[in-house]
Amino acid sequence: MRIPFNKPYLTGKEIEYIEDSLRRGDIGGDGYYTEKVTSLLESRFSLDKVLMTTSCTHALEMAADLIELKEGDEVILPSFTFPSTANSVINRGAKPVFAEIKKTTFNIDPSDIEKKITDKTRAVIPVHYAGVGCEMEQIHYLAEKYNLYIIEDAAQGVNAIYKDSYLGGIGDFACYSFHCSKNYVSGEGGALVINNCSNEIKDRAEIIRDKGTNRPHFLRGEVDKYTWVDKGSSYLPSDLLMAVLYAQLEEMDKIKHMREKIFRRYYDSLKQFLPGSFLDSISYIPEDRDSNYHIFYLKFNNREIRDFVMNRLQNKGITVSFHYIPLHSSPMGQKLGYRAEDLEVTLEVAATILRLPLYPDLSDEQLTYIIENIVDVFKEL
Amino acid sequence: MRIPFNKPYLTGKEIEYIEDSLRRGDIGGDGYYTEKVTSLLESRFSLDKVLMTTSCTHALEMAADLIELKEGDEVILPSFTFPSTANSVINRGAKPVFAEIKKTTFNIDPSDIEKKITDKTRAVIPVHYAGVGCEMEQIHYLAEKYNLYIIEDAAQGVNAIYKDSYLGGIGDFACYSFHCSKNYVSGEGGALVINNCSNEIKDRAEIIRDKGTNRPHFLRGEVDKYTWVDKGSSYLPSDLLMAVLYAQLEEMDKIKHMREKIFRRYYDSLKQFLPGSFLDSISYIPEDRDSNYHIFYLKFNNREIRDFVMNRLQNKGITVSFHYIPLHSSPMGQKLGYRAEDLEVTLEVAATILRLPLYPDLSDEQLTYIIENIVDVFKEL
Numbered sequence: 001m002r003i004p005f006n007k008p009y010l011t012g013k014e015i016e017y018i019e020d021s022l023r024r025g026d027i028g029g030d031g032y033y034t035e036k037v038t039s040l041l042e043s044r045f046s047l048d049k050v051l052m053t054t055s056c057t058h059a060l061e062m063a064a065d066l067i068e069l070k071e072g073d074e075v076i077l078p079s080f081t082f083p084s085t086a087n088s089v090i091n092r093g094a095k096p097v098f099a100e101i102k103k104t105t106f107n108i109d110p111s112d113i114e115k116k117i118t119d120k121t122r123a124v125i126p127v128h129y130a131g132v133g134c135e136m137e138q139i140h141y142l143a144e145k146y147n148l149y150i151i152e153d154a155a156q157g158v159n160a161i162y163k164d165s166y167l168g169g170i171g172d173f174a175c176y177s178f179h180c181s182k183n184y185v186s187g188e189g190g191a192l193v194i195n196n197c198s199n200e201i202k203d204r205a206e207i208i209r210d211k212g213t214n215r216p217h218f219l220r221g222e223v224d225k226y227t228w229v230d231k232g233s234s235y236l237p238s239d240l241l242m243a244v245l246y247a248q249l250e251e252m253d254k255i256k257h258m259r260e261k262i263f264r265r266y267y268d269s270l271k272q273f274l275p276g277s278f279l280d281s282i283s284y285i286p287e288d289r290d291s292n293y294h295i296f297y298l299k300f301n302n303r304e305i306r307d308f309v310m311n312r313l314q315n316k317g318i319t320v321s322f323h324y325i326p327l328h329s330s331p332m333g334q335k336l337g338y339r340a341e342d343l344e345v346t347l348e349v350a351a352t353i354l355r356l357p358l359y360p361d362l363s364d365e366q367l368t369y370i371i372e373n374i375v376d377v378f379k380e381l
Numbered sequence: 382m383r384i385p386f387n388k389p390y391l392t393g394k395e396i397e398y399i400e401d402s403l404r405r406g407d408i409g410g411d412g413y414y415t416e417k418v419t420s421l422l423e424s425r426f427s428l429d430k431v432l433m434t435t436s437c438t439h440a441l442e443m444a445a446d447l448i449e450l451k452e453g454d455e456v457i458l459p460s461f462t463f464p465s466t467a468n469s470v471i472n473r474g475a476k477p478v479f480a481e482i483k484k485t486t487f488n489i490d491p492s493d494i495e496k497k498i499t500d501k502t503r504a505v506i507p508v509h510y511a512g513v514g515c516e517m518e519q520i521h522y523l524a525e526k527y528n529l530y531i532i533e534d535a536a537q538g539v540n541a542i543y544k545d546s547y548l549g550g551i552g553d554f555a556c557y558s559f560h561c562s563k564n565y566v567s568g569e570g571g572a573l574v575i576n577n578c579s580n581e582i583k584d585r586a587e588i589i590r591d592k593g594t595n596r597p598h599f600l601r602g603e604v605d606k607y608t609w610v611d612k613g614s615s616y617l618p619s620d621l622l623m624a625v626l627y628a629q630l631e632e633m634d635k636i637k638h639m640r641e642k643i644f645r646r647y648y649d650s651l652k653q654f655l656p657g658s659f660l661d662s663i664s665y666i667p668e669d670r671d672s673n674y675h676i677f678y679l680k681f682n683n684r685e686i687r688d689f690v691m692n693r694l695q696n697k698g699i700t701v702s703f704h705y706i707p708l709h710s711s712p713m714g715q716k717l718g719y720r721a722e723d724l725e726v727t728l729e730v731a732a733t734i735l736r737l738p739l740y741p742d743l744s745d746e747q748l749t750y751i752i753e754n755i756v757d758v759f760k761e762l
Contacts, residue, residue: 007406018399018621025388027568027625028561054435054569057592057615083592083609090612093474180409180619187408187619188435211438211464212713228464228711231471234438238561238568238622240399244408330609332593 001369005319008185009258009360011251017243029210029236030219033243040249041176041191045159045166049194049202051209052242053235056155056177056190060088060125062235063151063173063192065208066201067123069094076116077125077153078108079328079338080346085125085153086327094122096336098328100343104284105129106353109345110138117142123149126171131183131294132285133162136170151175152193158184159252161290168193178245183259183292184252186245189237208232258360259293262367266296266356269371278305278381280352296356298374303351305381310354312377318370321355382750386700389566390639390741392632398624410591410617411600414624421630422557422572426540426547430575430583432590433623434616437536437558437571441469441506443616444532444554444573446589447582448504450475457497458506458534459489460709460719461727466506466534467708475503477717479709481724485665486510487734490726491519498523504530507552512564512675513666514543517551532556533574539565540633541673549574559626564640564673565633567626570618589613639741640674643748647677647737650752659686659762661733677739679755684732686762691735693758699751702736 017033024032034052041050053059069075071093077085079098086096100112106129113124124143126134134152143150150171154160157167158176168174178189192209194202206216212232217223248255263283273279281299285291300306306322313320326346328338340347356370398414405413415433422431434440450456452474458466460479467477481493487510494505505524507515515533524531531552535541538548539557549555559570573590575583587597593613598604629636644664654660662680666672681687687703694701707727709719721728737751 008408010403014403015396015400019396022391022395026561027389027566029569055615061614083594083613084615086609087593087612087614091614180407185408187621188410188615188617189619212468213464225706227706228467228708228713230713231468232464233442233468233472234436234465234569236569238570238619240568240621240625241619244621325606325608327609332609332611 001366002317003319003357003362003366003370005321005357006181007359007361008180009255011247013247013250014244017247018240021239021243027239029238030216031239031242033239033246034237037242037246037249040246044252045169047166047169047193048196049205051192051194051205052237053190053192053209054237055179055188056153056175057084057088058233058235059175059190059192060084060151060153061091061233062205062208063175064088064092064094066173066205067149069122072120073122074118074120075123075125076113076121078127078346079326079333079343080106080129080324080349081127081153081327082155082324083327083332085127096327097121098333098338098343100345101349102135103281103345103349105132105134105286106349107132107134108139110135110142113139114142117146117148121146121148123151125151125153127153127155128157128160128167130283130297131156131160131292133157133160133167133289136162140170149173155190156182156294158182158292159256160292163288169195171195172197183255183294184245184248186237186241186248189241189245204230209235255360256292259358262358262362263291263293263296265367266371270298270374273378277301278378293358296358298354298356299349300352300354306352306354309374309377313370313373316373318373319357322350322353323355324350326350382747383698384700384738384743384747384751386702386738387562388740388742389561390636392628394628394631395625398628399621402620402624408620410619411597412620412623414620414627415618418623418627418630421627425633426550428547428550428574429577430586432573432575432586433618434571434573434590435618436560436569437534437556438465438469439614439616440556440571440573441465441532441534442472442614443586443589444556445469445473445475447554447586448530450503453501454503455499455501456504456506457494457502459508459727460707460714460724461487461510461705461730462508462534462708463536463705464708464713466508477708478502479714479719479724481726482730483516484662484726484730486513486515486667487730488513488515489520491516491523494520495523498527498529502527502529504532506532506534508534508536509538509541509548511664511678512537512541512673514538514541514548514670517543521551530554536571537563537675539563539673540637542671544669550576552576553578564636564675565626565629567618567622567629570622570626585611590616636741637673640739643739643743644672644674644677646748647752651679651755654759658682659759674739677737679735679737680730681733681735687733687735690755690758694751694754697754699754700738703731703734704736705731707731
């Protein structure tokens, strides 16, 4: 049996909506379906302002522009994340300062954030790993105390909850991803969320997203022609991609439930091996938050065991994966002056984590096959 | 009769290819159709290296990154262009220096480029307005003489020819647009062309486009895992959009021919009014180049006549348009220290140009209606 690591789930409505979008002819940015997904996200997650973007990367870059990040500034973020989190800081000339993660959730550790705050710190970017929220109460406390912006990297966090709030609705800004590897897909795509900000910030966001022009204001009839008013880039996604996304978001809870079922089966079948001589932990959701079940992982006691299990499963046709190579220990992190040993927990997690296939189309039969093979290899450890 | 200004043309294959892309499941960046459009563009236009991007704006930004544009640098470009041309320079901290256009083609004037070259000038960005090539021989001569990069802004120039070369195949870099307002559409989308550059530059381009990672090299089996190696952003278009584009590019000459027929009818019907007391010029293609017929324009003797004709046609249901508000005279241009009177020809062209509807779906009946109404209003002048 060959089991891929991931497969984008289709609800069946995608083609119908794409055809409709093509028929309307309005397939550039800010068309019919862009408005529909924007409204849906704003109302479902109680968000103040959503702007759909070409990617989560670009939403992060927009947030950096909106806080006017510049050379000399510092931003605190985990090293255990995708390069885009740090690129959004570097691309604006500022310095990413990497903080440690917690061993429980692999999310940024608030106590290490506080240690790394300096006079230059402008913002913190908590990354909600695996769709499980960061310690937002503590991070919010630090942000108030030291006057920092919070930019949530909720790339993996769409439709997950921390206490009473949806992820993305907590920080000053938040960034979602709808990349084809995520729970809800548009192919490539993302969104910037702006919470509790001034109208000036919201206006500026629209301008930056639309090539530095006041076209959004022109389309609303607020000015009689549009022109170049500020710097900006092109962050509007094609309406064709938003048509795909609308089909997905209409069924967001159904998709979440399908993922949860798989997550629970992994959890219930594998928790018996904890605490163990080879298994350190498995995916964990604190009681005060609700995951979107983006990732199920195993964490082993050392790299040799992880690699042994990984190879065995791969040989059985089961595609498993690990990530991330911690940013601070990557070639680019080294260029920035970081040393691998700077962040011990991060290094250890990256060396011992193993991610299992998790997607709605994973059949019961496939899931049974994966679990049986894991249990088999565990018997040898 | 109501006639829109533009309507994206569909070949009929778009949905079939989108369905195929969805079925393949590989709807992120660098999928099946991305490879197909890349090969098609490289072979059809004899280009060294093409990288499909999320937009022409982003292709321009990539070119700025690849020449390592930085604060203190200057780049010469026309003011008569879309804001993205200048934003790509400003976003990297450099200064856009606006040059005058020629009265014949509205393309950048090489004699004014030379006047504006300083020790700080790093590059020139010729914009091929309306799908008619700039004076590339003279620009190439200047670039050699003063050691400048040439970045062709060929947003409007796909499938047009200057002497023996397709536009996009002449400069060090070139940028195409497949925005829904262009001749060949993907919704939002573009491409970066790299001509005669080193392998280092091509490698770096792939890395910048893919979030600063060496994932492209990983996918080719050149490294055994991928990691963060440089700064970068997310410039890979969804394969769904490339599926749409492939349907378009397969029929690129048919589409060009349909546009040419409309262009010729405008030209043949309206040239009789030249030279005139109210009409200054109409769309013009020098004999040594071949247009892709992206735009047909009329240029009047003054703004009052232009506005009179524009209003009359709009009242008859014919959507006409003008552009650009010259960048140097826009609010952002003013912030950069330019004065409206700096570029006389540019100001005059922008005040007197009128663009007519031009797209394959424009019927004979609609075209006749437009021309008759133009001739009617001309009789009153």
